[in-house]
Amino acid sequence: MFDRDRYRRFLKTKRFGLVLETLEQVDSTNNWITTRLRREDIEQVVVVAESQTAGRGRYGRSWVSPPGVSLAFSLAVSIPESLDLASVLTLTAGVSLAETVGSMASVEPGLKYPNDLMIGSKKVAGILAEFKKERARDYAVVGIGINVNTRVEMFPDNLHDIATSLLMESGHETSREALLAMFLFQFESRLRELEADGPKSTIQQFRRLAAPYFGKQVTIDGAGEKVTGRTMDISDNGGLVIETAPGVTKTVISGEARFDTRPMGDK
């Protein structure tokens, strides 16, 4: 079970994760936070579940993770009216997660736009940001699932080629408690920077981490329109730039479209 005391020893935040809820089982930690957005202290709450009966990924996909070895958690971020954070929030969470995982597990993760944390061609974590309004305030409910100490035989056969864990990549176990506490610290710092100075530094960092995945075929489905092309870059406002025909580019923002890449490694 998730060790609350251990987590507290690592926690250095001022805003996120001061209230820890640990659950044996829940439908989805994102749902759990969403139904509590009225709580005055909701921004301080982080909920961790050992297992989810209806864990969700993007586009209604399911997210399943074995108890004890993976990390599934959510938190609420209140979004100031003055800021158009929505487009860059998932990217900020991704950069913070990549930085945390990279330093803790001594692996070199990358980011596949908009929300997949990768090691090489395999996915190690996913981010689901859902935007909600409660009592005239805008919130993002940010949920993250990480394969931490998952062993290869714990993955279903159909995921063997596309999923991995920190343990499988680094050869050593990583403390889930330290990982969560350090992610929250990094996310809090990156958000503070975003609120003060805008998204430039986050986007630069995202671009660096996403560059290994540029050049892949992608199909983007948004507002009834399907566009196919080759991923090229991240735009200054956090969109994905794709080349739809030689010399013709189009920029699509996550949240406005569905992204389907071919299996990794397949250009």
Ligand code: BTN
């Ligand atoms: C994705 O890769 O599509 C996103 C996966 C997000 C999974 C996490 S696990 C914790 C939180 N609760 C959910 O129901 N989903 C997110």
